[in-house]
Amino acid sequence: MANYTEDDLAKDLEQQEYKFGFTTDIESDKIPKGLNEDIIRLISKKKEEPEWLLEYRLKAYRVWKNMVEPEWAHVEYEKPKFDEIIYYAAPKQKKKYESWDDVEPELKETMKKLGISMEEQKRLTGVAVDFVMDSVSVATSFKEKLKELGIIFCSFSEAVQEYPELVKEHLGTVVPMTDNFYAALNSAVFTDGSFCYIPKGVKCPMELSTYFRINESGTGQFERTLVVADEGSYVSYLEGCTAPQRDENQLHAAVVELIAKDNAEIKYSTVQNWYPGDKDGKGGVYNFVTKRGICERNAKISWTQVETGSAVTWKYPSCILKGDNSVGEFYSVAVTNNYQQADTGTKMIHLGKNTKSTIISKGISAGKSQNSYRGLVQVHASADHARNFSQCDSLLMTDKCGAHTFPYIECKNKTAKIEHEATTSKIGEDQIFYCLQRGISEEKAISMIVNGYCKEVLNQLPMEFAVEAQKLLTISLEGSVG
Amino acid sequence: MTTTTEKKKSDFYQNLTTTEINVDSKDRALAEKVCEQAIIPTTKNEYWKYTRLTKLTKPKYIQQKEEIGDITSFVIDQDAFTLVFVNGFFNEDLSSKNKPSGVEFKILSEKEALPPLQATIEGALFTAINTKYLCDGVELVFKEKNQVKTPVQILHIIKGENTISNFRVLVKNERFSEGQLILGEFSEGGKTKLSNIVVDFKMEEQSKLHVDKIQFEDEETFHISTENIRQKKNSQFTINTITLNGALVRNNLNFEVKGENCESNLNGAYLLKGKQHVDNHTVVDHQVAHCNSNELYKGVIYDKGTAVFNGKVFVRQDAQKINAFQSNGNVLMSDYATVNSKPELEIYADDVKCSHGSTTGQLDEEAVFYLRTRGISEDSARELLIAAFIDEVLDMVQNENIRTFIDKIISARFHQNI
Amino acid sequence: MTQKKKIIEIKNLHASIDGKEILKGLTLTINAGEVHAIMGPNGAGKSTLASVLAGREEYEVTEGEVLFDGVNLLELSPEERAREGLFLAFQYPIEIPGVSNINFLRTALNEIREHKGETPISAKEFMALVREKSKIVELDAKLASRSVNEGFSGGEKKKNEIFQMAMLNPKLAILDETDSGLDIDALRIVANGVNKLRSDENAIMVITHYQRLLDYIVPDFVHVLYDGKIVKTGGKDLALELEEKGYDWIKHDLVNN
Numbered sequence A: 001m002a003n004y005t006e007d008d009l010a011k012d013l014e015q016q017e018y019k020f021g022f023t024t025d026i027e028s029d030k031i032p033k034g035l036n037e038d039i040i041r042l043i044s045k046k047k048e049e050p051e052w053l054l055e056y057r058l059k060a061y062r063v064w065k066n067m068v069e070p071e072w073a074h075v076e077y078e079k080p081k082f083d084e085i086i087y088y089a090a091p092k093q094k095k096k097y098e099s100w101d102d103v104e105p106e107l108k109e110t111m112k113k114l115g116i117s118m119e120e121q122k123r124l125t126g127v128a129v130d131f132v133m134d135s136v137s138v139a140t141s142f143k144e145k146l147k148e149l150g151i152i153f154c155s156f157s158e159a160v161q162e163y164p165e166l167v168k169e170h171l172g173t174v175v176p177m178t179d180n181f182y183a184a185l186n187s188a189v190f191t192d193g194s195f196c197y198i199p200k201g202v203k204c205p206m207e208l209s210t211y212f213r214i215n216e217s218g219t220g221q222f223e224r225t226l227v228v229a230d231e232g233s234y235v236s237y238l239e240g241c242t243a244p245q246r247d248e249n250q251l252h253a254a255v256v257e258l259i260a261k262d263n264a265e266i267k268y269s270t271v272q273n274w275y276p277g278d279k280d281g282k283g284g285v286y287n288f289v290t291k292r293g294i295c296e297r298n299a300k301i302s303w304t305q306v307e308t309g310s311a312v313t314w315k316y317p318s319c320i321l322k323g324d325n326s327v328g329e330f331y332s333v334a335v336t337n338n339y340q341q342a343d344t345g346t347k348m349i350h351l352g353k354n355t356k357s358t359i360i361s362k363g364i365s366a367g368k369s370q371n372s373y374r375g376l377v378q379v380h381a382s383a384d385h386a387r388n389f390s391q392c393d394s395l396l397m398t399d400k401c402g403a404h405t406f407p408y409i410e411c412k413n414k415t416a417k418i419e420h421e422a423t424t425s426k427i428g429e430d431q432i433f434y435c436l437q438r439g440i441s442e443e444k445a446i447s448m449i450v451n452g453y454c455k456e457v458l459n460q461l462p463m464e465f466a467v468e469a470q471k472l473l474t475i476s477l478e479g480s481v482g
Numbered sequence B: 001m002t003t004t005t006e007k008k009k010s011d012f013y014q015n016l017t018t019t020e021i022n023v024d025s026k027d028r029a030l031a032e033k034v035c036e037q038a039i040i041p042t043t044k045n046e047y048w049k050y051t052r053l054t055k056l057t058k059p060k061y062i063q064q065k066e067e068i069g070d071i072t073s074f075v076i077d078q079d080a081f082t083l084v085f086v087n088g089f090f091n092e093d094l095s096s097k098n099k100p101s102g103v104e105f106k107i108l109s110e111k112e113a114l115p116p117l118q119a120t121i122e123g124a125l126f127t128a129i130n131t132k133y134l135c136d137g138v139e140l141v142f143k144e145k146n147q148v149k150t151p152v153q154i155l156h157i158i159k160g161e162n163t164i165s166n167f168r169v170l171v172k173n174e175r176f177s178e179g180q181l182i183l184g185e186f187s188e189g190g191k192t193k194l195s196n197i198v199v200d201f202k203m204e205e206q207s208k209l210h211v212d213k214i215q216f217e218d219e220e221t222f223h224i225s226t227e228n229i230r231q232k233k234n235s236q237f238t239i240n241t242i243t244l245n246g247a248l249v250r251n252n253l254n255f256e257v258k259g260e261n262c263e264s265n266l267n268g269a270y271l272l273k274g275k276q277h278v279d280n281h282t283v284v285d286h287q288v289a290h291c292n293s294n295e296l297y298k299g300v301i302y303d304k305g306t307a308v309f310n311g312k313v314f315v316r317q318d319a320q321k322i323n324a325f326q327s328n329g330n331v332l333m334s335d336y337a338t339v340n341s342k343p344e345l346e347i348y349a350d351d352v353k354c355s356h357g358s359t360t361g362q363l364d365e366e367a368v369f370y371l372r373t374r375g376i377s378e379d380s381a382r383e384l385l386i387a388a389f390i391d392e393v394l395d396m397v398q399n400e401n402i403r404t405f406i407d408k409i410i411s412a413r414f415h416q417n418i
Numbered sequence C: 001m002t003q004k005k006k007i008i009e010i011k012n013l014h015a016s017i018d019g020k021e022i023l024k025g026l027t028l029t030i031n032a033g034e035v036h037a038i039m040g041p042n043g044a045g046k047s048t049l050a051s052v053l054a055g056r057e058e059y060e061v062t063e064g065e066v067l068f069d070g071v072n073l074l075e076l077s078p079e080e081r082a083r084e085g086l087f088l089a090f091q092y093p094i095e096i097p098g099v100s101n102i103n104f105l106r107t108a109l110n111e112i113r114e115h116k117g118e119t120p121i122s123a124k125e126f127m128a129l130v131r132e133k134s135k136i137v138e139l140d141a142k143l144a145s146r147s148v149n150e151g152f153s154g155g156e157k158k159k160n161e162i163f164q165m166a167m168l169n170p171k172l173a174i175l176d177e178t179d180s181g182l183d184i185d186a187l188r189i190v191a192n193g194v195n196k197l198r199s200d201e202n203a204i205m206v207i208t209h210y211q212r213l214l215d216y217i218v219p220d221f222v223h224v225l226y227d228g229k230i231v232k233t234g235g236k237d238l239a240l241e242l243e244e245k246g247y248d249w250i251k252h253d254l255v256n257n
Helices: A006-014 A037-046 A051-065 A105-113 A118-125 A143-149 A156-162 A164-170 A181-189 A429-437 A442-453 A463-476 B025-037 B125-132 B365-373 B378-394 B400-416 C046-054 C078-084 C101-115 C123-136 C141-145 C154-168 C184-197 C212-216 C236-245 C248-256
Strands: A028-030 A089-091 A128-133 A136-140 A152-155 A192-198 A208-213 A223-229 A234-242 A250-252 A255-260 A265-273 A285-295 A300-307 A312-315 A318-321 A327-336 A341-344 A347-350 A356-365 A370-379 A387-396 A402-411 A417-426 B081-086 B089-091 B103-107 B136-142 B152-158 B164-173 B178-187 B193-203 B208-216 B221-231 B236-245 B248-257 B263-272 B277-286 B292-301 B306-315 B322-332 B338-347 B352-361 C006-017 C020-031 C035-039 C059-068 C086-089 C096-100 C172-176 C203-208 C221-226 C229-234
Touching (some): A051 A181, A164 A192, A164 A223, A181 A255, A255 A265, A265 A463, A285 A327, A327 A463, A356 A402, A387 A402, A402 B352, A417 B338, A429 A442, A429 C078, A442 A463, A442 C101, B125 B164, B125 B193, B125 B221, B136 B152, B136 B178, B152 B193, B164 B208, B193 B208, B208 B400, B221 B236, B236 B378, B236 B400, B248 B263, B263 B306, B263 B378, B292 B306, B292 B338, B322 B378, B338 B352, B365 B378, B378 B400, C020 C046, C020 C059, C020 C229, C035 C046, C046 C059, C046 C078, C046 C203, C078 C101, C086 C154, C101 C141, C101 C154, C123 C141, C154 C184, C172 C184, C212 C236, C229 C248, C236 C248
Parallel strands (some): A128 A208, A192 A223, A208 A234, A223 A255, A250 A285, A285 A312, A312 A341, A318 A347, A327 A356, A370 A402, A387 A417, B136 B164, B193 B221, B248 B277, B322 B352, C035 C221, C086 C172, C172 C203
Antiparallel strands (some): A028 A089, B103 B136, C006 C020, C006 C059, C221 C229
16 A cells, blocks of 8 residues: 555546446457347357256256346345346457467557556566456466466366366355356356366465456346365455446346365455446446355455445355354445445354354445445354454445445354444544644545545455555545535 | 235134224224235244244134233232233223322223324234224323323233233323333233234323333233334433243334434343243334434343344434434353344434444353352352343333332242243 | 744634634734743633634634734635644544554645645655654654554643644644643653744644643743633733632632723
8 A cells, every 4th residue: 555645546536437437349249138048058059168067057047037036135226137138248359368469459458447457467466367358258367377386267168178077066066056046147147257276285376366347238247256275275366347337237247156175265355346327326237246155174265345336236245154163254345426326245154163253344325325234144053152243334425325234143052252333423524624624635534534444444455456445435435525 | 014925814813803992994994904915924024034923823812801810910010000901901990099190091992083003004914903803902191291200000911712912002191291101011821822012102292201011921922012102302212121921022112203302212121031032123213303212132042042133223314413322232041042133224314323233142151250269159150140231221120119020030030940 | 123923813803603602802913933822711712712713614703803924814724724834733632543644644744735836745755754753752653653543542642743743844833732631741741842843933822721731831921811802911920820829810800800
């Protein structure tokens, strides 16, 4: 965070409109819109998938067809028309890039606008980037270096071809296709995503990063991510999202599965910055994501997210603490402005003995937005000495927004200790005045106070993500104090 | 509150006779409609997520009048003005004769017409049943500018196999009135009974009411309470719900704070044993600015007991300067005890201070050990610590007589394991 | 002797809060190089004066004028006043969780510099300045990287206020009951810090209820504020006299005159 100066902040503040609103013009290979078994067969065929995966998809589709779209979340939106969605779109050029020079200039330009100039990424940060353009990944770097350590980090399609056994063994084990409406849909139609495998005892030396983008007009995005950390391994995985500005709603229903085997640790960080719709609530991305991890003995999964985008968000990164002494963490900042709606939180399922979970959730509501925390802490009878601490704070910036907290606490073990605290308050006028008295402008004062309020969460992010997250918070809350 | 998943129709109240009391005609029509649909909420309904009604709805209930000999053991405050109801019907002989001034009461069956109910009937099966099959009840009015120092004590006793008591209390505090009310809910023998009680509190401007509700029914009694409190400006309302026994107890407590500068206090204590199930569902709806609410619920769960707490605080848009505090604490005493706690905040105004907390755990073993090193037996040490835990709520019961009554039951519980 | 430069001129200042008048025609001029003590009983309007000068919006100025280095102070927003060189050491410094002192001060300093048309301070210069100025109040260097006032003791908070004053180098510093809650050692450190910052270019207004602080920060003038007005002005001896005789003496005096 040291490199980020107040001047950078000031510059960012000048950019009123959504920074990443543009559409890259790359020819796409599309299939007809709508969904049926033939479409699924087509997707599978185009991707040259093995028979078992097609069966998996078809089974998921049949499950999905009999499901009803859930309505329990504290959000209101026009339901996606599933018949209008194009479920597959891939850039026509199927060729893989051997080196950075092979990538089209147009694509490089796209990445520059995203603020992740790959040259710089490679040179300065040592972050391997798996860039996902719509659904098929088109650029991967640092693969060789990772290969030396036996780390697999590739697109999901590639993994299906190259490491079918690993994929088959783990796919759907944390998020079964029957889990929920959108997980079932994703299981039927997912086109690509990322796959990561860290072998036994290996500590991944660099942050693994995937930048997502939704690019093809009218294309639903169904990402699938699977991270497997074998015994005693460690990985830090970054996920960042931006999307082009456009009017029609875009559905994003990803599934992320994390598997942390005995003594392994996975740190999964997300900065989400998809198009939130305009000031009148028109357009914007629907973000209905299922993210879940499972911890075996002594394993740890840590979810960190900074969410500022999307028109409607529905997201509960969760941990199943199956193994004894396993640890689950959830750190979240969710900002909503204008007409955005977010219903987000986590589930911590304590099964093993001495399992621990921590939930730190910071919600910031501005404009006419609605921001809800929904969380479940469930202690099963087997989870002796389970421990949970939850802190859910909400900050209100205007008198037209809403901040809501819906925690569910279920305990069946007497030795468990569960503490939940939540507060809702207005941004402190005394704090703002104190800053003003030191010569700091109101806008900057608010930015400072908000970033301070979120610090516990921002501190969990890797450095470069933290900087971006700070900027995002400021941009998202611009002119929002009522 | 109903969802499409609740298709099951039930006839557990089909043996009941429609009330002859003059309930409000719109209420009656609505109640007829809801009873006709007879949809029993399942746990898929968020409002009943943690409470199964299967057992409760199995018996074919009947309304019946019963006699009772002696009420000594049910009298919570011997100095109070007491009204006794058995199975929802008034028992004049057992009730007090010397009514204090400043308060009036009228038995509902003697009234020409009942006012419309504050509590919602639409989608609320038990309130609908209470309306359609109302046994009887009482209307209580604290008169304008009167400070009634003598507490009014309403004792409700349910008795006899398969009895249902649809009992209703309508309390009105006129402007500038002050009163104290004790609600005692008891039982005397008979299998599978259901107390279905609806209480409306109408708090006019600047009025004040303190309510202590003591629930001490047997393990054969199901209990559904629905209390609706409507507060006008500058009014103060406090209710302490103390649940000491029962099979399945569900308390629905709904505050509608409609006037500025109101104070709403709701506290609860529950001690569960056996397979008891106690579910406290509270809603505090802050509709206007400048009000305070304080909520504290604490429970100790033994054996296979299940405690449910669902507290919701609403702060509506433009209801600025609200301070709302909510807290729920639970201690689990057995390997088979369960707690489900759901403290919720739904806030649509910005200049507010709201917080909630929920803790679940066991007794502090360090503290138990410490007491034992000072020569206190392990049982006594636990008793002391549990008492200390629950006292925070019981201390809100200011009336000494009531406190003595509660303490006696709790103490007996500790010593004879009743 | 040349005419001293006027830092602040307060003329017939009337201010009220929630419709209640607190300041009822206060007049006071402070020149460069001077230290003025404002003393008075509780409720006399001492903290109101500080709040009005700093620009708290709850207070309404109903009459009067304030010139700050020739500029109409009352027309400026709180941050503009600060940038013009008015510093208020808060009686109860505010905690801002998660915002480090360093980040806070650097932002403030740069905004003030920008206002003066200067370039932002470099990180190196800034850190050097922090080191230099934190010595003035013996502020533990560790505190500089902690969140603004969060978890600070009462004494540390007050030291931090003076440290900020040192960093921002104001024309006029208003110390609002800076002595409240300080033990003798802390009081001495804070006062020494203030003394080191005294110069011919700036001025200090010390608001206090007790004379004790004035043993360390020796004022050129002592004013007694009573019922929203300055009712008596004298040298440093007046403070001693007040300490000895109490504020009742002033009341008595007022009634008799």
